[in-house]
Amino acid sequence: MTGALAFLVTALMMTTISTRREPVKETIHGVEVPDPYRWLEDGASEEVRSWTAQQNLLLRQTLDAVPSRKGLADRLWAWHGIGALGTPVAKGKGRTLRYFFTRRNGQQNQPVLYWRAELHGEDRVLVDVNGLAADGTQALDWWYPSEEGRLLAYGISARGSEESVLRVREVDTGQDRPESIPWTRACSLAWLPGGRGFFYTRYPAPGSVPAGQEQYRRQIFFHRLGTDPGQDREIFGAALSPSAWPSLQLSPDGRWLAIEVSEGPVRSDLFLIDTKKPGAPIPMVTGRSAVFNLVDMLDDRLYVVSNEEAPRYRLFQVDVRRPAREHWKEIIAEGQETLEWAAAVGGKLVTLYLEDASSRVRVFSRAGKLVREIPLPGLGTVSSLNGRHQAGELFFGFTSFLTPTKVLRHDLGEDETTVWQELASPIDPDAFSVEQVRYPSKDGTLIPMFLIARKGLVRDGRAPALLYGYGGFNVNITPGFAAAVGPFIEQGGVYAVANLRGGGEYGETWHRAGMLGCKQNVFDDFVAAAEYLIRESITSRDRLAISGRSNGGLLVAAAITQRPELFRAALCGVPLTDMVRYHHFRIAKLWIPEYGSAEDPEQFKFLYAYSPYHHVKEGTAYPATLILTAESDTRVDPLHARKFAARLQAASSGPAPILLREEGDAGHGLGKPMGKLMEQYADEMTFLFRELGMRMR
Helix, strand or coil, rough: HHHHHHHHHHHHHHHCCCCCCCCCCCCCCCCEECCCCCHCCCCCCCCHHHHHHHHHHHHHHHHHCCCCCHHHHHHHHHHHHHCEEECCCEECCCHEEEEEEEEECCCCCCEEEEEECCCCCCCCEEHHHHHHHCCCCCEEEEECCCCCCEEEEEEECCCCCCCEEEEEECCCCCCEEEEEEECCCCEEEECCCCCCCCEEEECCCCCCCCCCCCCCCCEEEEEEEECHHHHHHEEECCCCCCCCCEEEEEECCEEEEEEEEEEEECCCEEEECCCCCCCCCCCEEEECCEEEEEEEEECEEEEEEEEECCCCCEEEEECCCCHHHHHCCCCCCCHHHCEEEEECCCEEEEEEEEECCCEEECCCCCCCCCCEEECCCCCEEEEEECCCCCCEEEEEEECCCEEEEEEEEECCCCCCEEEEEECCCCCCCEEEEEEEEEECCCCCCCEEEEECCCCCCCCCCCCCCCCCCCCCCCCCCCCCHHHHHHHHHHHCCCCEEECCCCEECCEEEEECCCCCCHHHHHHHEEEHHHHHHHCCCCCCCCHHEEEEECCHHHHHHHHHHHHHHHCEEEEECCCCCCCCCHHCCCHHHHHHHHHHHCCCCCHHHHHHHHHHHHHCCCCCCHHHHEEEEECCCCCCCCHHHHHHHHHHHHEECCCEEEEEEECCCCCCCCCHHHHHHHHHHHHHHHHHHHHHHCCCC
């Protein structure tokens, strides 16, 4: 028997994995911190690759044997086969008016970018990346049509890396121009009138900055069509800190370039550049502990949404001739609901609010007087507010837990809303219910939570439940079509979505109550949600699972290390788990304003106090845990998942499996092809059904 075959046979017969430990310790601010699995940080080493292969074989051995897996996979495709739909962006005017939007049909791996010359005209394919890779791992990351609608700048990346290459396509011919500009991850871009060129953000070329800095130092450049991108002029950003994140907008006449520089989700600065009189950027507001979001521009007027002295945000108008903060004019004052966004459309200001974690769309005059609220189809989430400054046509997407996306068109002049496009539902929404409840957290704070289940749920503690949370980065968790957990609720499960502190649903005060030294509040809120579900006999400990991704993966990891007895199963997606070393890897320095850094003695104390990897205890019966990560994740390094899985497997005293799923040719999630998503979701559902005693009926 060859060595490779022997390894395979052994791996297929294994039920657990013993991982080598090393006596690695370091003293940080006087505290000895053990790190026995640091060797698993090196994803390029052959030993780590072999170890990962064993973990994936154990996963397949465990889940492929579950009889429900094929039925779950088929049902997941039924939920997702309805496709996906984006909100259109209108460019041009009159006979040259064009609508650009994305749509994914059926089992396509990636959405296709279409355009049409009329509101209800023929759809024409503009960018289709599905043919670029057989496995669908080429993704369209972002796109910006020129103001006249004749040209399109767009970015494509491979394997989930999000490392975009910028290209320019002629809309009428569908042909690409010679431009090819790498290092344009999450690009912010604005076209000059006439499409002669554009301002855009770009990262440094490898070798042009010290090693490890390529993922930072985002700067703004100008590119004129037909010239060598290597000679593009740097406009702004060379002196910024590595954690700064500049983005930009350009006035419709092309004169004023406005720049927003964010430092995490907690503060931002604004600058202005007169492109007709090049010179030093004009500071609009700098150095304040508040967020200033540049939401729209109308030639000599800027509109800014800010939480300065207004935790639920307010809207300002800024005259570019007097841009300093003391000259700003408040247009819409802070209210009881959280103001998310605003757009100048058709001579009006259209605003997006959150009321109890659900969307509200309101129309104001340019002077800030409320005109009306646009009725929505129900309790749900509005995505995007797309319209033109001089046309009274507004597009926005709407979805809810039980309603797939529909794109609505509102005529501001006629006050009429119609459905522009919508997706067919794979279910009868009347068979299910959505309820919003509140429960007390450890400190008495009332936390909202949505409950989605079949109607007629009997509260006898026997229903399986899946609790989801995020709680961080000012991110709003609002109702969205529950396709990823569709089979779970169809088969009698309760899906619970908690609006934890750290999110932005109730403004900046809510966010700050769950960041830095207050992060433990988020974990307490999540644990209290689980206790509520058990106390109210919605479920029991033996039928309760928890789920979260990214920052939510950190949440799940903290929950199972702090309260392992409370949960039966856990889905821990692309998590951070080593909060002592997290800031050394990938783009994590950008998150220091949210989490803190172990290099700071005071911040080290609270980071180490909850860091999940460091709080795994020997001899503890941990819940069944499926940890998911991806090899090409350029946001959260897979080392977190590997080290956490190894430590849980070594420490757990119970029979519940600890599984690791590390996917190749995939990243953090953006641009992941549907084929890979369906395999992932099928594994997640199979794991839950196996551990919670569920079966397909």
